[in-house]
Amino acid sequence: MMKLRLDYNNMMEEFxxxxxxxxxxxxxxxxxxxxxxxxxKEKRANGAMDWRDLPHNQNEVVKDILDYAAKIRxxxxxxxLLGIGGSxxxxxxxxxxxQHPFYNDLPRGKRGPKFYIADNVxxxxxxYLFQVVDISKCLFNVVSKSGATSETMxxxxxxxxxxxxxxxxxxxxxRIVATTDAKxxxxxxxxxxxxxxxxxxxxxxxxxxxxxxxxxxxxxxICGIDIKGLLEGAAFMDELCxxxxxxxxxxxxxxxxxxxxLCKGANICVMMPYADKLKYISDWYVQLxxxxxxxxxxxxxxxxxxxxxxxKALGATDQHAQxxxxxxxxxxxxxxxxxxxKFHEDIEIPKIFGDMPNIGFLGGHTHGALLKTEQMxxxxxxxxxxxxxxxxxxxxxxxxxxxxxxxMFEVATGFMGELMNINAFDQPGVEEGKNATYAMMGHPGYxxxxxxxxxxxxxxxxxxxx
Amino acid sequence: MMKLRLDYNNMMEEFxxxxxxxxxxxxxxxxxxxxxxxxxKEKRANGAMDWRDLPHNQNEVVKDILDYAAKIRxxxxxxxLLGIGGSxxxxxxxxxxxQHPFYNDLPRGKRGPKFYIADNVxxxxxxYLFQVVDISKCLFNVVSKSGATSETMxxxxxxxxxxxxxxxxxxxxxRIVATTDAKxxxxxxxxxxxxxxxxxxxxxxxxxxxxxxxxxxxxxxICGIDIKGLLEGAAFMDELCxxxxxxxxxxxxxxxxxxxxLCKGANICVMMPYADKLKYISDWYVQLxxxxxxxxxxxxxxxxxxxxxxxKALGATDQHAQxxxxxxxxxxxxxxxxxxxKFHEDIEIPKIFGDMPNIGFLGGHTHGALLKTEQMxxxxxxxxxxxxxxxxxxxxxxxxxxxxxxxMFEVATGFMGELMNINAFDQPGVEEGKNATYAMMGHPGYxxxxxxxxxxxxxxxxxxxx
Numbered sequence: 031m032m033k034l035r036l037d038y039n040n041m042m043e044e045f046x047x048x049x050x051x052x053x054x055x056x057x058x059x060x061x062x063x064x065x066x067x068x069x070x071k072e073k074r075a076n077g078a079m080d081w082r083d084l085p086h087n088q089n090e091v092v093k094d095i096l097d098y099a100a101k102i103r104x105x106x107x108x109x110x111l112l113g114i115g116g117s118x119x120x121x122x123x124x125x126x127x128x129q130h131p132f133y134n135d136l137p138r139g140k141r142g143p144k145f146y147i148a149d150n151v152x153x154x155x156x157x158y159l160f161q162v163v164d165i166s167k168c169l170f171n172v173v174s175k176s177g178a179t180s181e182t183m184x185x186x187x188x189x190x191x192x193x194x195x196x197x198x199x200x201x202x203x204x205r206i207v208a209t210t211d212a213k214x215x216x217x218x219x220x221x222x223x224x225x226x227x228x229x230x231x232x233x234x235x236x237x238x239x240x241x242x243x244x245x246x247x248x249x250x251x252i253c254g255i256d257i258k259g260l261l262e263g264a265a266f267m268d269e270l271c272x273x274x275x276x277x278x279x280x281x282x283x284x285x286x287x288x289x290x291x292l293c294k295g296a297n298i299c300v301m302m303p304y305a306d307k308l309k310y311i312s313d314w315y316v317q318l319x320x321x322x323x324x325x326x327x328x329x330x331x332x333x334x335x336x337x338x339x340x341x342k343a344l345g346a347t348d349q350h351a352q353x354x355x356x357x358x359x360x361x362x363x364x365x366x367x368x369x370x371x372k373f374h375e376d377i378e379i380p381k382i383f384g385d386m387p388n389i390g391f392l393g394g395h396t397h398g399a400l401l402k403t404e405q406m407x408x409x410x411x412x413x414x415x416x417x418x419x420x421x422x423x424x425x426x427x428x429x430x431x432x433x434x435x436x437x438m439f440e441v442a443t444g445f446m447g448e449l450m451n452i453n454a455f456d457q458p459g460v461e462e463g464k465n466a467t468y469a470m471m472g473h474p475g476y477x478x479x480x481x482x483x484x485x486x487x488x489x490x491x492x493x494x495x496x
Numbered sequence: 497m498m499k500l501r502l503d504y505n506n507m508m509e510e511f512x513x514x515x516x517x518x519x520x521x522x523x524x525x526x527x528x529x530x531x532x533x534x535x536x537k538e539k540r541a542n543g544a545m546d547w548r549d550l551p552h553n554q555n556e557v558v559k560d561i562l563d564y565a566a567k568i569r570x571x572x573x574x575x576x577l578l579g580i581g582g583s584x585x586x587x588x589x590x591x592x593x594x595q596h597p598f599y600n601d602l603p604r605g606k607r608g609p610k611f612y613i614a615d616n617v618x619x620x621x622x623x624y625l626f627q628v629v630d631i632s633k634c635l636f637n638v639v640s641k642s643g644a645t646s647e648t649m650x651x652x653x654x655x656x657x658x659x660x661x662x663x664x665x666x667x668x669x670x671r672i673v674a675t676t677d678a679k680x681x682x683x684x685x686x687x688x689x690x691x692x693x694x695x696x697x698x699x700x701x702x703x704x705x706x707x708x709x710x711x712x713x714x715x716x717x718i719c720g721i722d723i724k725g726l727l728e729g730a731a732f733m734d735e736l737c738x739x740x741x742x743x744x745x746x747x748x749x750x751x752x753x754x755x756x757x758l759c760k761g762a763n764i765c766v767m768m769p770y771a772d773k774l775k776y777i778s779d780w781y782v783q784l785x786x787x788x789x790x791x792x793x794x795x796x797x798x799x800x801x802x803x804x805x806x807x808k809a810l811g812a813t814d815q816h817a818q819x820x821x822x823x824x825x826x827x828x829x830x831x832x833x834x835x836x837x838k839f840h841e842d843i844e845i846p847k848i849f850g851d852m853p854n855i856g857f858l859g860g861h862t863h864g865a866l867l868k869t870e871q872m873x874x875x876x877x878x879x880x881x882x883x884x885x886x887x888x889x890x891x892x893x894x895x896x897x898x899x900x901x902x903x904m905f906e907v908a909t910g911f912m913g914e915l916m917n918i919n920a921f922d923q924p925g926v927e928e929g930k931n932a933t934y935a936m937m938g939h940p941g942y943x944x945x946x947x948x949x950x951x952x953x954x955x956x957x958x959x960x961x962x
Contacts, residue, residue, distance in 0.1 A: 115816025324821025337825035350581025355790025407932035466873035
């Protein structure tokens with residue numbers, strides 16, 4: 031069985047010195063463990079964490095997705111995902127991890143439709159997309175749980191009109207597939223009215239926990255990824271996560287380490303995989319961690335303004351960008367390395383330039399060995415500089431191990447929320463900006479907000495340079 | 497004249513409240529301004545900041561680059577850059593900003609060679625690259641100032657052998673172009689021995705300040721970017737940066753605001769452009785800021801462990817990922833928005849679904865207006881949550897305005913280093929990891945380091961979960 035491993039030796043003061051964690055630090059937070067574990071169980075039982083069950087309850091959904099994917103895969107040349115936030119970051123991370131890194135460049139026989147994600151309302155990007163894809167050969171997957179996401183729904187409005195004028199209304203409806211809530215919101219209503227194929231995001235599954243629902247599974251399946259393997263890996267991790275003993279449960283242990291570090295003043299956590307395939311795991315993780323754990327109020331209504339700040343990095347590339355800061359900068363962060371034991375391909379460095387200083391020694395080694403060595407060397411250097419770090423290792427990157435990793439991070443997020451005594455499953459802080467957008471765009475019912483905006487203090491010329 | 501603007505109203509306590517900056521905060525740091533400005537002048541005069549002169553002293557270099565680019569552009573089908581850190585981040589940022597966002601997907605008549613960057617030693621990525629590009633039609637640009645960068649030089653070794661066996665030694669040497677130091681290091685020696693065309697990185701120009709040297713200019717020119725415009729924009733900004741009065745000099749003002757915020761405990765700065773074209777500016781900026789300013793020692797040799805932590809974000813996308821944390825989380829950060837007045841293309845949202853809640857209002861607006869409105873709404877929301885933020889605005893994204901922006905950030909980095917009393921131009925913190933890699937890979941002369949590594953305390957089983 032390929033199982034991921036967690037090594038947190040370098041989080042401990044025995045290894046990194048005074049800024050590391052001690053058993054005392056664990057003792058301080060230990061009283062929170064049992065109540066947090068109990069809360070996790072209770073929430074799952076009460077349906078407040080329906081995403082926990084996605085690895086187990088989707089047999090029919092998976093069949094529907096695979097049937098649909100098999101049919102559509104050869105019918106269209108381009109697959110365009112319209113979604114933002116969790117609806118884009120998850121599919122992007124899975125695609126990068128499990129597909130050929132130059133998937134779109136492969137000849138048609140070796141791949142499904144070319145895959146594009148439109149996750150912004152940048153007016154240039156969408157315009158330019160249609161200069162390189164023929165809309166008459168596109169399938170659009172519009173993904174929004176609420177059906178009210180301005181960015182995604184406005185893209186749907188644009189695409190619908192373009193598609194209908196390109197291939198006619200009847201054919202167009204076969205080229206839009208909606209992933210949304212079963213009952214609530216505009217999108218399910220539009221899909222029913224127009225006759226779009228739909229896939230359902232279960233009620234208790236929020237955007238950033240939706241990767242293992244059709245949000246992530248449909249794009250993966252259309253591009254040819256083993257979605258059953260992904261779910262099996264998640265199910266395997268779910269079993270490990272049923273353990274109540276914190277340091278025997280990888281997700282709980284990961285959260286406890288993060289929490290202990292945060293309590294010690296390390297308010298920044300770096301997610302640094304050492305494999306190009308895992309690069310976008312960091313982007314997905316940043317949303318998961320930041321949006322779940324950055325909160326103004328705790329569960330008792332106190333103003334707390336808490337939240338660790340997650341950072342994206344990539345090894346070895348960031349050794350030449352961010353590692354200087356990680357090593358020599360303040361003791362305000364720790365690094366989570368994600369390594370891989372075995373790459374699917376390797377490549378040998380030829381034995382040339384043998385007499386050249388600092389490069390001759392490279393000949394005869396492989397790139398895989400060089401990357402792995404650089405990872406170990408960076409762990410060592412970060413440790414030696416007194417900065418905490420830990421390492422998660424995947425035996426190899428495949429659907430099963432990726433399912434484990436993603437699910438582990440999701441459970442860890444929930445447990446971290448319990449330790450911090452905040453609600454990890456809402457995002458009230460995005461409402462203000464959304465309402466201000468509504469007001470400025472003339473949304474009916476937001477006249478009061480418009481007045482507030484108009485009444486904001488005028489900006490001062492002295493604080494501008496132009 | 498298209499000139500960028502800086503608006504820092506929302507950095508001030510009059511707008512954001514108690515966690516904002518006050519005039520007193522400026523008074524506190526003001527004594528550092530004159531010495532810092534003097535140091536900048538002195539260093540420039542002494543050749544310690546040769547990158548400052550790149551906008552002015554490259555007429556011949558530019559001619560050479562343009563001649564070479566014109567010749568090679570039609571001769572090859574693929575242009576592969578081998579470089580890491582500053583050698584990759586700058587070219588990537590410029591390409592994304594000034595090229596078609598789906599450049600590689602355009603028909604050949606509308607673009608130069610397809611552009612790929614190999615900036616990691618991931619063994620899978622390089623193997624897979626040659627499954628989609630025909631090596632006999634590639635030009636490789638190997639970029640390393642020192643000629644000792646393990647990642648880049650090992651790629652060169654691999655590529656050289658493959659290329660020679662594909663097209664023969666004679667032809668191969670026309671398909672490798674080196675960008676490196678004029679005299680020092682392996683790469684200039686190899687280039688001379690093998691007969692590679694070379695472009696020179698001037699001596700006083702470090703990796704992360706090399707974007708306006710041939711490091712950035714050659715790839716840009718080969719892909720068809722207006723490199724003269726880029727340099728003219730930088731030259732224009734250089735004039736603005738000659739101003740000694742800090743708050744009339746955009747780069748100095750930007751640095752002073754960052755420094756004042758850092759002194760107030762905001763150890764994290766978010767770089768958040770609102771345009772897909774500017775997305776990779778954040779990646780380039782993160783290296784520039786993190787590697788320059790994250791330092792263990794100050795200029796007097798005291799251990800200080802300082803450095804703000806830069807964060808990558810993108811609007812509107814990150815409103816659905818990181819903005820929750822920025823708005824509701826701790827008062828440990830501020831946001832730098834980078835906006836655009838005018839997009840090159842816009843796209844209208846059709847007037848459909850008029851009766852649908854929260855989406856009907858969208859019809860009739862453009863995507864450009866929606867994006868711009870969301871930017872203003874997010875600025876407002878972040879301000880209202882009491883978090884500092886400022887906005888840099890480009891009239892439009894073109895070579896000239898981009899040149900201004902990049903050069904402004906570079907000068908700001910230098911000035912910030914002076915305010916912090918650290919050396920912004922070295923990176924001693926990456927040596928430990930490099931030496932550990934050498935030792936583990938069996939590099940002659942690193943036997944002592946190898947012993948140190950072998951003698952490191954054994955990891956404990958109790959701190960592992962597997």
